[in-house]
Amino acid sequence: MWRETGRWVTNPERRDDSRRVEWNLLQSRTMKRTLKAFGLLAIAAYLAAVVAALIIKLTRPSHGDEESDTVDLVTIFTGLELASRARSFLGGTVLTMFGGAEIDLRNATPDPEGACLEVRTIFGGTEILVPEEWNVVLDAQSILGGSENRAGASGATEGPTLRVHALTVFGGLDISSRPRSEA
Template identity: 30%
Template sequence: MSTPSSQNDSTRAGDAERIQVAQLLTDAAAQGRLTTDEYEQRLAKAYAATTHGDLARLSVDLPDFATTTTSGPRTPAPSTVLLAILSGFERRGRWNVPKRLTAFALFGGGVIDLRYADFTSPEVDIRSISIFGGQTILVPPEVNVAVCGHGVMGSFDHVSEQGTPGAPCVTIRGFSLWGSVGVKRKKRKSN
C-alpha cells in the first residue's frame, strides 16, 4: 500500500490517508520528535488536508523510519464494551478507538480518555449508560463531538464548540439515571 507522500501531490486525500498521517504524527510525538504543541497543530492540519501534497508536507521533516513504520491505515478496532459494576474502568494513553464503544457503569465509574488514542475510523459511536455511577469522557480539541444523551435525576454533559473540519466525529449517546456522564474537551499535557 502506498503512503500519501508517494501519491501525486494534487490527488485528493481521503479519510483513510488522513487517519494514516494522524497515526504517523502520533508515533512521532510518542518518540519525542514533536512537542505537544507541534503535534496538535500538525494533527489539526492533517484532518483538514484536502490533497496528498498537504499531507506529505506534515511529515517531510520526520525521519524515514517514522514513515515506514506505518504500512497503511489500521483496520477499525473491534467493538468494545467497558463495564463498571460496583467497580471502575479506565481507558487512557495510547489505544485504538473502535468504531463502536459501549460503556456501562452501575454503582461504579469510568474514564474514557481519547486525547492520546489512535482513531481507526472517521466516525466513532460511544454508547454511555450510568446508573448510580459516573463516567468521564475526555476529548481533544480537534475532534468533533455530538452529544445525544439525557440525564434522569442525573446529568449528561453537552459539548458546544466544534473541532477541526475533517477530524474524526465522536457521537456520544446514552443516559444517566441518578448518575452522570461528563463530556469534556481537554488539551494534551505538554512534554
C-alpha cells in the same frame, strides 16, 4: 356557636365537631400509610437495582484494553480507567452502575468513518476525555441525572467525529476536551 344555659351548643348548620376530628384522624392515618407504602416501594426499587447490578456484573464481563479498536466496558460497584491508544478506534459500549469510569481517548486515533460510543450510567459517573480537534455529538437521555458535552469548544469542524449515545439515571456523564497527553 350559641350559649344555652351554661353550655356551648354546636351550630346546627355546621358539621359536628367530633365528626370533623374523626375525619382528620382518618386522613392522617391514610397519609401515613401512603407515605410508608411509597417509602417501602422506593427501598424495594433500590434493592432490585442492586440485585440487577450484581447479576449483570456476574454475567457480562468487560472487554477491551488500551490497544482495542472496540471496547465493551462494564464497571459495577467499582471504578474503571482506560487510556486508549487504539489505531482505528470504532467505539463500543460503556456501562457504569454504582461506580465510576474515566475513558481517555486523547491518544486514540479514530476510524476515518468516525466512532460511536453507547454510554449507560446508572447511580454513577462517567467521564470521557477527547482531543481538542475531535468533534463530539452527544445524544443523551437523562432521568434525574445529567449529561454535559464540553468538548469541541474550539469550534473544530474538520476533525474526526465521535458520536455518543447516552442514558443517565441518577448519575452523570461529562465529555471534555484537553490537549493530547504525552505517551
